[in-house]
Each structure stands twice: as structure tokens, then as C-alpha cells.
Amino acid sequence: MKNMLFKKLPLFLLFFTLCNLQAQKLSKNKEVLIKSIEKHQNALIKISDEIWNAAETAFEETESSKILSDYAEKQGFTVERGVAQMPTAFVATYGSGKPVISVLGEFDALPGLSQNSVPTKSPIKEGNPGHGCGHNLFGAGSLGAAIAIKELIEQGKIKGTVKFFGTPSEEKFFGKIWMVNAGLWNDVDVNISWHPAPITESDVQSSLALVDFKVEFFGQAAHAAADPWNGRSASDALELYTSGINYYREHVKPTVRMHYHIQDGGQVVNVVPDYSRLWVRVRDSKRSGMIPVYEQVMKMAEGAAILANVDYKVSLISGIYEVLVNRTGGEIMQNNLELLGPISYSEEEISFGKKIQEATGKPQIGMDASINPLKITLENSGGGSTDVGDVSWNVANINLKVTTAPIDTPWHSWAVVACGGMSIGHKGMIYASKAMSMTMLDLFENPEMVTKVKAEYKERKGDEVYKAIIPEGPPPIPGKN
Incomplete structure (x- = not known):
């Protein structure tokens, strides 16, 4: 009957009706989260662009770390800087009591990938670093999610604690290992993370x-x-x-x-x-x-x-370590992606994406705006490696990928840098903020969800005793060791 009704509606009314049905599924608190992120949107984009311009590499992200931690402090978070013997690592905390839900933020760049925000290879300064993995978006997007949750706690609409972890040196020395070893996730119930990608999906695959x-x-x-x-x-x-x-x-x-x-x-x-x-x-x-x-x-x-x-x-x-997958958490994230619907792109953004594909020898098909269905978790999914794996062996972890570059874009390349400094990257970042904050809200509002996510974590971990793979002594901070 519903489908028959839709067929009889004029196109503009059909669009209006579908939008209304989607809006009806959003709880009042989720609507508040979305409005909060949109309120902070210009500031988050500015933060992302400042980190994109700074382009600081492993353990040298002094300016990037300060930009994020200062804004968190300005928003009312209590910020502890220089944690785990790393000057650019920090934890921003708001609230009290359980549950404790955390979100990760990375912000280090890659050497030699300097690039203007144009769809052909054009270094700002040859040989300088660039954000070829989109970490300028990663840190700012995660902070946006944390701020939106903080505001709900502040308004008395939910109870608990939110933590934003500023995690340096993901690309080289893997700073999260030292943070895990310092016990910084010991009191956290569930951790949330995302990563820029050429697709959008709740990520239920492992890593290497x-x-x-x-x-x-x-x-x-x-x-x-x-x-x-x-x-x-x-x-x-x-x-x-x-x-x-x-x-x-x-x-x-x-x-x-x-x-x-x-x-x-x-x-x-x-x-x-x-x-x-x-x-x-x-x-x-x-x-x-x-x-x-x-x-x-x-x-x-x-x-x-x-x-x-x-x-x-x-x-x-x-x-x-490889990432310890949590499908229960992945299903919660998937529901929120479907609530949000796909990202929409302008003709200019689609054209930009096609030019990126042309310049990198890929089919010129533009952006992938779809929400992928929740995939089967493969035994050996391949791909890259991330120190989020170490976090996931110490606390239940939920992962997300969001489109910030066109399909088939070579990662760790100038093409990702170009997209991360313009509206394609910005849209993905804001979308990630919304999806993560909505998933965090589900956990704050539904204790049984937290229990189920943690139960799967414990089952998958089994009897494995985590042991950090790091040498004795402090982290290898440049100029200090």
C-alpha cells in the first residue's frame, strides 16, 4: 500500500514525504546533535583546514594538537595535555559517571605529499608533508562528535562521560600504543573511531x-x-x-x-x-x-x-595488533548511517572528483554517495594497518568509514590531500561527526546496547593477554631520544 501511495504522488511531494519519514525516525536528541554539529560546522572546517595547512608529521604535530585541544577546552572540556610521555597527545573529558564513551582523533600528516586543493598534482612546496590519509578531517570530525555529546550532557538530557583522545603519530610510530600502555582506556566502556575513505560504511573488517x-x-x-x-x-x-x-x-x-x-x-x-x-x-x-x-x-x-x-x-x-571487530557496534552505526542517508554532492564537486580520477588514471565516475550495507566480516580482509587495533584489544571499539575522496583514489597520495582541503573532504568530515555522535547517543541512552557491545568484545578477545609491542623506555620523540 505504501509503495502504491508513493507511485501516485507528484515527484516534489514524494521527495517531501520521504524526507518527512526520515525526519520522523530521528529522535529529538539526535536532531539536537545534528543541529549542534551544524552550529559548529564552520569552526570545524576552519580547524580541519588549519591542520591541513600545518601538515605536521609524526610526533611533531605541535600546532595541530594545540588547535584541537584549545578548541575542546574552549567548549568546556577538561584537557590533559602531554599524556603517555608524548607532548602532542591529549585527552579532553566532559561529564561524570557511566557510561564512559570515547572517540579517537588523529592529526598527523605524511612526508612528501604537499599539494594544493586542485585536482591535478600541484605541490604547495615540493617535498613538504601533506594529509594524504585525511587526518586533518579525522581529528576535527571526531571533535565535532564529542562536542555535540558534551552539549547534551551539559543540558541534562543524557548522563555519563565523553572523552576525546588526541592521538599523534599514527602514520609512523603508532602513538596509541603508548597511550594504551598508560592505561588511558581503562575506564572507557566503548570507543568510537572513523577514517576518511572513498566509500561510506560501518566498518566491520579487521586490519593487518x-x-x-x-x-x-x-x-x-x-x-x-x-x-x-x-x-x-x-x-x-x-x-x-x-x-x-x-x-x-x-x-x-x-x-x-x-x-x-x-x-x-x-x-x-x-x-x-x-x-x-x-x-x-x-x-x-x-x-x-x-x-x-x-x-x-x-x-x-x-x-x-x-x-x-x-x-x-x-x-x-x-x-x-589487528583490529578486533565488533559487529554489534557495527549494526548500531549502520542504523545511524541509514537514518542520515547519503551525502549529496554539487556538480562542481562531482567534476572535481572526475578530474582527480582522470589525473590518477582511474575511470571517471565521480563520487560514491551510497551507504554500503553492513558487510560480512571476512577472516582475512587485507588492507592496511592501524594502531586503532591496539585500542580495540583493550576496549570495545566501533569503526566507521566516510567518503572524503572519489572512488578508486590512490590513498596516501596527493589526490587525497587535494580533496581533504576542499568541500568534498569537509562534507565527509561533518557527516562522520553526525554518524558518530548519533551512535554515541544510542550507547548513552541504552545501557543494554553497551552491555551487548562489551559482551561481544570479551567473547572475541577470549583468553588473549594484550602485550604492547614497543621497546623499553619512552616514545621516540624527535630530538628527545
């Missing part, structure tokens, strides 16, 4: 566990022509080692990934190099599968050192 370590070789310098027999080449050891890694690729499971970056292979051609260094990364879909590969690749460094007759040293940098 990862470990980073540094390998150094120490030899003996000599003249490369006059007396090379007096030299012991650290560069030879490095080449033997990388060859070993590359041969090993054939004999690991398809879920394993191994990468390396040569940081020092010698300085000049006429000297047998006495020092070489590379950064090595091993990943797998599960930490349990990653560890044996990591141990084998570390052993191979000794073999390379023996072959080249040099000394060697292996130093752990850090490592992260």
Missing part, C-alpha cells in the same frame, strides 16, 4: 597486524679501488639481507606482507661503506601469524652479517 624494526650493519671502511681487501662492506650485508627477504616472500602465507626502506646504503662510490641501515616492516592478518615471520626475518640479519663478515644490530621500533 604489523611490526617495525631497524637493522644496522657495521663494517670497515676502505678505499674502493686502492685497497678494497681491507674493507668489510656494510652495504654488501644490506644487499644480501634484502635479497634474503625477497626470496623468503615465496614461502610465506598470502596474508603476509614484508616491506623495507633503505635509509643508509653508503655515502659515496669510492669508499667501502662501514655502515648501512634499513627500516623493515612485517605484517599479517593476525598477530599470531606475524610473529613467526618477524622472528625469521630478524634471524636472516645475522646470516647476512656472517656472509659479509660484518657486525649487525636489530632494534624494535614498534608493532600493532
Whole structure:
């Protein structure tokens, strides 16, 4: 009957009726949240753009951290800065009692991705950093959600505590590990996180566990022509080692990934190099599968050192867990995405997206405005890695992806930077704020939802005892260690 009625309505009335039906599903408190985020929208966009312009890399996000924490403080949050021995990490808290619901905010950029907000490659300054993963949007969008919830607590419409975690260095050293190790989520019931993406969906897929370590070789310098027999080449050891890694690729499971970056292979051609260094990364879909590969690749460094007759040293940098999925939380988020409906884009924004696709060699199909259905959680979903994984092994966690760039955009590229500095990125950020705040509200208003989300977390974690994969001592803050 309902469908028959809709068929008989003029198009403008059909649109009006559908909008009314959607509005009827929004509770009064959710309407208040949306209005709050729209009230703060210009300020959130300004914050995002300021962080986009600052483009600060791992553990050097001084200005970005200050912009976010200062605005949180201005909105009435109690802010603790420099947590977990990291100057750019902070926690902004409002309210008291249970439940305690937190939201994550990242804000670090990537080296070498400087870009203007135009749809062709155009660095602001060649070689400078840029937000190729959209973290300028991430931090500002999460703050918007926290502020909207704070205002409901302040008005007495809900009870509990909201926390906004400012988490630095996601791209390199994984700052959340040290924050987890400091117990900052110990009193949190459920954590919410999002990430910029080319699609919008409640994210119920895992990620790859990862470990980073540094390998150094120490030899003996000599003249490369006059007396090379007096030299012991650290560069030879490095080449033997990388060859070993590359041969090993054939004999690991398809879920394993191994990468390396040569940081020092010698300085000049006429000297047998006495020092070489590379950064090595091993990943797998599960930490349990990653560890044996990591141990084998570390052993191979000794073999390379023996072959080249040099000394060697292996130093752990850090490592992260795969994300522990929570489908119960994912279903709550999915309901709110469907309530909000898809993002709408202007002709100019669609054209911008198509030009990005043209410049990166992709089909020119523009933006994906759809809300993806809740997907089946795959055993091995592949993809990248994130220190949100470590958070998810310590507190029930709900993840979200929101469109901030056109379909098939190469991530960690200039194209993402371009979209993050203009309205396509801004729209995704504001949408994420609304979806997260609505999901947080569901948890504040429905204690049974919190109980169910936490129960799934405990079941999935099982008997696993979390152990942070970090070296002894403080975080590797530049200039301090």
C-alpha cells in the first residue's frame, strides 16, 4: 500500500514525504546533535583546514594538537595535555559517571605529499608533508562528535562521560600504543573511531597486524679501488639481507606482507661503506601469524652479517595488533548511517572528483554517495594497518568509514590531500561527526546496547593477554631520544 501511495504522488511531494519519514525516525536528541554539529560546522572546517595547512608529521604535530585541544577546552572540556610521555597527545573529558564513551582523533600528516586543493598534482612546496590519509578531517570530525555529546550532557538530557583522545603519530610510530600502555582506556566502556575513505560504511573488517624494526650493519671502511681487501662492506650485508627477504616472500602465507626502506646504503662510490641501515616492516592478518615471520626475518640479519663478515644490530621500533571487530557496534552505526542517508554532492564537486580520477588514471565516475550495507566480516580482509587495533584489544571499539575522496583514489597520495582541503573532504568530515555522535547517543541512552557491545568484545578477545609491542623506555620523540 505504501509503495502504491508513493507511485501516485507528484515527484516534489514524494521527495517531501520521504524526507518527512526520515525526519520522523530521528529522535529529538539526535536532531539536537545534528543541529549542534551544524552550529559548529564552520569552526570545524576552519580547524580541519588549519591542520591541513600545518601538515605536521609524526610526533611533531605541535600546532595541530594545540588547535584541537584549545578548541575542546574552549567548549568546556577538561584537557590533559602531554599524556603517555608524548607532548602532542591529549585527552579532553566532559561529564561524570557511566557510561564512559570515547572517540579517537588523529592529526598527523605524511612526508612528501604537499599539494594544493586542485585536482591535478600541484605541490604547495615540493617535498613538504601533506594529509594524504585525511587526518586533518579525522581529528576535527571526531571533535565535532564529542562536542555535540558534551552539549547534551551539559543540558541534562543524557548522563555519563565523553572523552576525546588526541592521538599523534599514527602514520609512523603508532602513538596509541603508548597511550594504551598508560592505561588511558581503562575506564572507557566503548570507543568510537572513523577514517576518511572513498566509500561510506560501518566498518566491520579487521586490519593487518604489523611490526617495525631497524637493522644496522657495521663494517670497515676502505678505499674502493686502492685497497678494497681491507674493507668489510656494510652495504654488501644490506644487499644480501634484502635479497634474503625477497626470496623468503615465496614461502610465506598470502596474508603476509614484508616491506623495507633503505635509509643508509653508503655515502659515496669510492669508499667501502662501514655502515648501512634499513627500516623493515612485517605484517599479517593476525598477530599470531606475524610473529613467526618477524622472528625469521630478524634471524636472516645475522646470516647476512656472517656472509659479509660484518657486525649487525636489530632494534624494535614498534608493532600493532589487528583490529578486533565488533559487529554489534557495527549494526548500531549502520542504523545511524541509514537514518542520515547519503551525502549529496554539487556538480562542481562531482567534476572535481572526475578530474582527480582522470589525473590518477582511474575511470571517471565521480563520487560514491551510497551507504554500503553492513558487510560480512571476512577472516582475512587485507588492507592496511592501524594502531586503532591496539585500542580495540583493550576496549570495545566501533569503526566507521566516510567518503572524503572519489572512488578508486590512490590513498596516501596527493589526490587525497587535494580533496581533504576542499568541500568534498569537509562534507565527509561533518557527516562522520553526525554518524558518530548519533551512535554515541544510542550507547548513552541504552545501557543494554553497551552491555551487548562489551559482551561481544570479551567473547572475541577470549583468553588473549594484550602485550604492547614497543621497546623499553619512552616514545621516540624527535630530538628527545
